[in-house]
Amino acid sequence: MKFEILGLAKDQLESSFGVKEEQFAKMLSEVVESKFAKQKNLVNIVFVDEEEMQRINRENRDTDSSTDVLAFNMPEGSDVFGEVYISLEDVRKNVVDNGVSSVKEECIRMIMHGILHLFGYQHEDYFDENRDDLEIMYRMQEDMLGEFMEKLPK
Numbered sequence: 001m002k003f004e005i006l007g008l009a010k011d012q013l014e015s016s017f018g019v020k021e022e023q024f025a026k027m028l029s030e031v032v033e034s035k036f037a038k039q040k041n042l043v044n045i046v047f048v049d050e051e052e053m054q055r056i057n058r059e060n061r062d063t064d065s066s067t068d069v070l071a072f073n074m075p076e077g078s079d080v081f082g083e084v085y086i087s088l089e090d091v092r093k094n095v096v097d098n099g100v101s102s103v104k105e106e107c108i109r110m111i112m113h114g115i116l117h118l119f120g121y122q123h124e125d126y127f128d129e130n131r132d133d134l135e136i137m138y139r140m141q142e143d144m145l146g147e148f149m150e151k152l153p154k
Helices: 008-017 021-035 050-061 088-098 105-120 133-151
Strands: 002-007 042-048 067-074 079-088
Touching: 002 021, 002 067, 008 105, 021 105, 021 133, 042 050, 042 133, 050 079, 050 088, 050 133, 067 088, 067 105, 079 088, 088 105, 105 133
Parallel strands: 002 042, 042 079
Antiparallel strands: 067 079
């Protein structure tokens, strides 16, 4: 699976993560391919501002607010498997609201969360004790996050 980084934060990638865009994409591929069968398709990681995220959310989910991550699969036969949209403003809010250790960590967490949605993992806004898939999704997300963070330069 190949990843392409698009949008607002593309220029900030090296200063924020200590790796160039190509290395960042390669690390994402390694982590995803360690969990899922190797894919030929491309996934776009698109960084957008809060206003753009609100527009995308409104047009696709009838929700008139911004959110941290949205993921959309592309039609079958497309060269692009899916797109993961990240709002860095909302990621920064998560860090403050949820006591996460860093924007870098939360940004990677949201990328992994979006990728899992592309592979069909779902969750609801409520917890149903009879559903194991919610716990499985979050466990995989945190595992993938840890694997990616270990690859970053110290």
